[in-house]
Amino acid sequence: MLARQRQAVILEEIRRIGAVKVSDLVVRLGVSDMTVRRDLDVLAGRGLLEKVYGGATTVGGRSTDEPGFEAKSVRQLPEKEAIARLAADLVRPGTAIGLSAGTTTWTMARFLDDVPDLTVVTNSIRVADVLQQRGRTDRTVVLTGGVRTPSDALVGPVAVQALRSLHLDVVFLGVHGMAPRAGFTTPNLNESETNRALVDAAGRVVVVADSTKWGTVGISTIADLDEADVLVSDGGLSEQARQVLGESVGELRLADPPKQDQEQGVGA
CATH class of the missing domain: 1.10.10.10 (Winged helix-like DNA-binding domain superfamily/Winged helix DNA-binding domain)
Incomplete structure (x- = not known):
């Protein structure tokens, strides 16, 4: 191993x-x-x-704890991949989408190769790198500017100003936590403001968050639960979480990782 x-x-x-x-x-x-x-x-x-x-x-767990990108990238690997695949199915040719920073959206970027004529706006250095490496001539990648956070997000007034002038068909939002009262949260105040600008630019909001995010609360709310048109998570959600989310978000979609990966224990 x-x-x-x-x-x-x-x-x-x-x-x-x-x-x-x-x-x-x-x-x-x-x-x-x-x-x-x-x-x-x-x-x-x-x-x-x-x-x-x-x-x-x-x-x-403290509300301001913010693990770096590398730390988060080893968690829930099969779940994140299954969520990313399911979320990528929601992307239509010829649309403009937004991808926030995060390891799940980063994983999702790898599944966009088959979608033609796509414009992607992101504040994630990692996401932009994945998309640029593919070398697709029919794809436009717009990377906002700003201050770099531990999760490799570009945030702050420069990023917010850029996003306020855009209109996106769908935004895919990665989050640090989700809870009934707090909604979708982050431990970084600047990242919250930038993600809020992404949400405001969206025609539809799709949150991608594995089941371990349920009950985790960061210091700042990005959006209330009912602001998500779709939440893509995994089958690890408890029955209580499914009930609350089912009554709050527009649509709850659950993706399950391959059983073989689960049996091997690869997924923290």
Whole structure:
């Protein structure tokens, strides 16, 4: 098992039960004590867990906690890919769409190759890179300017001003958290303002968020739940979450990752 896969298993286990022991991980992963501790050091360095004597625990959730792009990119990989595929099916040829910053929208960008005559507006350096690397002559990519955040988003007054002059058919919005009262949130105040401008420019709003985002609340609200025309999530949502979201968003779509990936434990 590769280091990335081991670390995904570790994160999934911590998400499931809140803590892990080095001794248990040695048995489960079939590697040495030193290898496990090295993996924990890497994950702790990315802010994904807190090391304790003999193991690690989940990081306490604060409304201003903002993991970097690399930290978020190892979480819920199969779920994000399934969500991204389903969301990409909503994109029509010849339209202008917006993609916010985030690892799910970044994943979604890879599934837009078959959509011709597309204009994509984004404040994500990572998303713009993916689209530009494809070299499509029938695609226009507009990258807004601004200050770079830990999630590689360009935010601030420059980005907001650029977005206020645009009219987009659909905006695909990645979020840090979603909850009944707080709505869709982010831990970054500047990113919230820029994402709000994206939402205001949209004819339709599609939120892409895996089930672990439910119940997480960032410091700033981007949009209320009922502002989402579509929410694309995964089957890990609890029945309570499905009920609340089903009554709030315009349409709730659930994507399930391949069973093989789930059995291998690759998806934290």
